[in-house]
């Protein structure tokens with residue numbers, strides 16, 4: 001059976017679902033299909049949605065579905081540490097007063113579980129009448145998809161949001177550049193004794209950064225954090241093989257007495273960490289969105305935020321192009337999208353990679369210098385405001401749905 005759509009979106013992760021909803025919001029007359037293989041394991045990660053990403057959530061009508069599941073982040077603390085020692089006093093601290101809008105202090109971000117965000121996006125896609133197909137794409141050609149259920153899909157163009165190992169990117173012959181960090185990111189949730197007070201912490205340890213991302217608690221565990229513990233691949237493998245009490249003890253040693261006694265309350269998951277950037281974000285009747293286009297180190301917590309910006313930018317490129325009579329999925333429309341998003345992703349990738357290299361260096365004089373550097377940024381209003389706007393996703397050409 002063959003079905004035809006204006007746009008087929010492959011991938012029902014956050015980037016693909018947000019792209020479908022953004023396109024529907026700006027051009028409701030377009031026929032859209034979201035195709036996802038299904039059966040992906042539950043994503044145990046949580047993400048801090050940057051202020052611009054939160055505006056997308058609001059503009060897509062998802063804020064209500066996420067209320068009660070989302071926590072405002074009021075502070076961010078970045079410090080250079082050594083496992084078992086107190087964090088250096090030369091740290092970098094941002095608070096909501098660094099992020100003013102209309103004279104009012106705004107949260108630095110909103111913490112949500114990825115699974116809750118994806119559920120809210122999927123429910124909104126259901127409610128919008130967008131076609132959803134559960135099947136795996138096994139082959140593709142410009143404007144055509146072959147699915148493992150025997151169906152063929154044709155479309156004006158295809159948005160490939162099928163993740164870092166994108167089949168569509170490979171079938172289109174789009175090359176990637178990048179490298180492996182030879183690290184894994186271990187993710188879990190911990191309950192802790194002392195409150196986090198809405199503060200997100202990034203502790204740069206010699207073996208890799210440890211992020212403590214505050215979550216909304218519940219009656220059983222009122223104080224909770226999501227953990228992203230980046231560690232050399234072999235050490236991560238060993239940590240993942242430990243019984244849970246020994247794993248927790250290892251984690252506690254790295255955290256010091258930051259939040260008092262801790263307990264691991266969710267399964268452990270891990271991802272290999274790498275930088276992977278597609279050389280182009282489009283080809284004939286194909287646009288890459290989210291991790292299919294770019295994977296960056298999670299230390300700045302920006303990968304998902306980048307994917308949401310892709311989604312909004314793709315919808316705007318389509319709407320703007322159609323408004324001036326461009327062909328749907330033609331080279332002008334998709335080329336404009338590709339150039340727009342590539343520069344944003346490249347800038348963030350360079351920044352996160354630079355930070356990874358700077359902080360993974362164990363040489364003592366360099367450690368001293370970078371601590372001084374963090375202290376210097378902390379004391380400079382100009383630099384603080386620059387980093388704040390970058391992290392908020394409010395620099396450069398911002399898509400209308402993020403404003």
Ligand SMILES: Cc1cc2nc3c(=O)[nH]c(=O)nc-3n(C[C@H](O)[C@H](O)[C@H](O)COP(=O)(O)OP(=O)(O)OC[C@H]3O[C@@H](n4cnc5c(N)ncnc54)[C@H](O)[C@@H]3O)c2cc1C
Nearest residue numbers: 011013014015037137162163185290291301302303304305
């Ligand atoms: C350890 C770690 C921590 C992170 N923390 C943060 C953070 O704090 N903040 C942040 O902003 N980002 C973070 N990120 C990045 C973020 O999680 C990813 O960028 C984001 O989840 C990618 O979403 P996506 O929709 O592009 O891809 P995915 O979530 O990978 O979705 C791809 C979808 O495509 C489907 N699919 C794949 N192949 C096919 C096919 N052939 N046919 C049909 N369907 C297919 C899959 O089933 C899946 O549903 C982190 C990343 C890691 C590794």
